Amino acid sequence: MTMLHSQPRVDVDQVVAVDGVSVTFRGKRTSTQALGEVDLTVRRGEFVSIVGPSGCGKSTLLKVVAGLVRPTTGSVLLHGEQVLGPRQDIGYVFQRAALLDWRTAEGNILLQAEMRGMDMAAARRRCAELIEITGLSGFERAMPHELSGGMQQRVSLCRALLHEPDVLLMDEPFGALDALTRERMNVELHRVCRETGVTVLLVTHSVPEAVYLGHRVLAMGPRPGRVIEELTVDIPGERDYATTLTTPEFQRVSGRVRALLGSPQGGD
Numbered sequence: 002m003t004m005l006h007s008q009p010r011v012d013v014d015q016v017v018a019v020d021g022v023s024v025t026f027r028g029k030r031t032s033t034q035a036l037g038e039v040d041l042t043v044r045r046g047e048f049v050s051i052v053g054p055s056g057c058g059k060s061t062l063l064k065v066v067a068g069l070v071r072p073t074t075g076s077v078l079l080h081g082e083q084v085l086g087p088r089q090d091i092g093y094v095f096q097r098a099a100l101l102d103w104r105t106a107e108g109n110i111l112l113q114a115e116m117r118g119m120d121m122a123a124a125r126r127r128c129a130e131l132i133e134i135t136g137l138s139g140f141e142r143a144m145p146h147e148l149s150g151g152m153q154q155r156v157s158l159c160r161a162l163l164h165e166p167d168v169l170l171m172d173e174p175f176g177a178l179d180a181l182t183r184e185r186m187n188v189e190l191h192r193v194c195r196e197t198g199v200t201v202l203l204v205t206h207s208v209p210e211a212v213y214l215g216h217r218v219l220a221m222g223p224r225p226g227r228v229i230e231e232l233t234v235d236i237p238g239e240r241d242y243a244t245t246l247t248t249p250e251f252q253r254v255s256g257r258v259r260a261l262l263g264s265p266q267g268g269d
């Protein structure tokens with residue numbers, strides 16, 4: 002007897018599947034529902050932006066996907082495998098670059114390899130490649146205090162990509178940068194994602210950032226956050242920054258996201 006017909010069909014391009022996930026943090030006296038019920042699937046190479054009011058559970062959602070927080074209900078699958086603890090096949094970029102002050106840019110990037118016990122020769126090659134892609138050439142030996150905020154964030158992006166993760170989770174990575182540097186970083190991130198084909202979940206408070214970078218934008222409601230609307234950004238893959246921002250599609254999606262978040266139409 003063959004079992005072939007009874008096997009579930011696995012969508013190999015489905016990298017992340019969040020199914021009925023909610024999170025309640027229980028303290029000794031208090032209990033906070035941080036995240037309402039969220040369902041989400043992300044396909045290989047997709048860039049999904051997540052926006053929502055402060056405290057609605059965006060970071061919590063990323064932490065659940067990373068296996069850093071256990072969902073109270075529901076489950077998360079990465080490549081069809083349930084996430085039960087911290088995962089090796091993801092990269093994480095936080096708002097602060099969190100670099101070690103006493104290590105060079107290169108030393109900070111290679112930390113990832115040391116922590117994971119990667120082959121150091123291969124890690125060095127990959128590190129050189131990423132330094133080139135992110136425009137850090139010439140700063141390999143610079144110490145963190147010698148780098149601008151944008152450069153520090155690029156180092157942290159290289160560190161997150163060193164082990165060639167399938168999924169990159171980014172939690173407001175450019176929130177601490179000035180507006181112009183942030184735009185530049187958006188353009189660079191867009192290019193890096195196209196070049197590496199990495200699948201990305203980005204949490205951001207910036208509407209232009211969410212729409213410029215995202216293939217899809219998920220808008221969440223106030224805590225406990227649920228996805229209140231999912232918008233597809235119908236703009237071709239290769240996006241020139243200035244041109245993209247003037248397209249009717251960019252303006253349509255941005256306007257809708259702003260309306261959902263209750264922010265003024267012209268604001269950021």
Ligand SMILES: Nc1ncnc2c1ncn2[C@@H]1O[C@H](COP(=O)(O)OP(=O)(O)OP(=O)(O)O)[C@@H](O)[C@H]1O
Pocket residue numbers: 026033034035036053054055056057058059060061062224
């Ligand atoms: N470890 C924790 N223990 C208890 N409560 C927590 C914990 N982590 C987060 N929370 C609470 O869960 C809610 C959601 O927090 P979270 O950081 O996920 O929101 P967020 O949408 O990322 O917010 P922001 O946009 O301000 O960064 C908040 O009320 C927060 O206080």
